[in-house]
Amino acid sequence: MQRSFAKLAAMMFALFFAVGLAGCGVNDVPKLDEQVKAAWSEVLNQYQRRSDLVPNLVETVKGYAKQEQDTLTQVTEARAKATQMQVPPDILNNPQAFHQFEQNQAELGGALSRLLAVSERYPDLKSNANFLALQSQLEGTENRIAVARRRYNLSLEAYDNNVQSFPNSIWANIAGFKYRDEYFKGNPANATAPTVDFGK
Numbered sequence: 001m002q003r004s005f006a007k008l009a010a011m012m013f014a015l016f017f018a019v020g021l022a023g024c025g026v027n028d029v030p031k032l033d034e035q036v037k038a039a040w041s042e043v044l045n046q047y048q049r050r051s052d053l054v055p056n057l058v059e060t061v062k063g064y065a066k067q068e069q070d071t072l073t074q075v076t077e078a079r080a081k082a083t084q085m086q087v088p089p090d091i092l093n094n095p096q097a098f099h100q101f102e103q104n105q106a107e108l109g110g111a112l113s114r115l116l117a118v119s120e121r122y123p124d125l126k127s128n129a130n131f132l133a134l135q136s137q138l139e140g141t142e143n144r145i146a147v148a149r150r151r152y153n154l155s156l157e158a159y160d161n162n163v164q165s166f167p168n169s170i171w172a173n174i175a176g177f178k179y180r181d182e183y184f185k186g187n188p189a190n191a192t193a194p195t196v197d198f199g200k
Contacts, residue, residue, distance in 0.1 A: 029172045032159040036180075039152040040092060043184075046145045047082070047105055053141065054079045054112070057134045061115060064125035068118050071111075078104075078111040091182070098182040112138065149184040156183060 058072055082104040091097045116135065119125050126132075160179050163172045172178075 028162050029159070029168055029175065029177045032155070032162050033177060036092065036152070036155045036159050039148070039155040043145070043148045043152050044087070046141060046148045050112075050138065050141045050145065051079055051083050051108070053134060053138055054108075056130075057112075057115065057138065060128065060131045060134060061118060061125060064122050064128065064131075065118055068115075071114050071118055075108075075111040075115050078108040082108045092180060093178065093182075095182060102184060109142075153183050156180060 054075060058075055061068065062072055085101060085104055087101060088094055088097050091101065116138075119131065119135075160181075162168050163177055163179050
């Protein structure tokens, strides 16, 4: 009798503990962590989309502005630097790698801005249908990048707030979920996002 009572008490305690954990939001931290990872994947997808546009854009400009070799080389080199970086699996917990990734992408953005500015000097290039289509795609991609970065930052903010809030901070610490500070902080002062000007 006493043994069955102890068994029942242990089961009740386990049930109470499980309900208590669920009520304390112990499942929130892993869920928010997955949302951060999904938002990061979308950032990567949009940067890849931009990178895929670069070769066609460079070739189109080259056909009309061969004398702009320095600008074309800068874009090609910035793209190579951005695409050749091996993004480590722990980049969201690796401030140095995250900063390097952000810097590489900002350099590519700045190089693309300079390339698009070149078109102002070449009326034939500005009116080329392929160039105009690529400009439009690039503008759309830059907007998608901005949205993806913002969503990533918001997801990370929700995760960080949850990890630091009591009682979730206890469960997060036990499960190994740490505060992160890998936010996109905007473009560096020397890098401007590409803008599209279809001319007057």
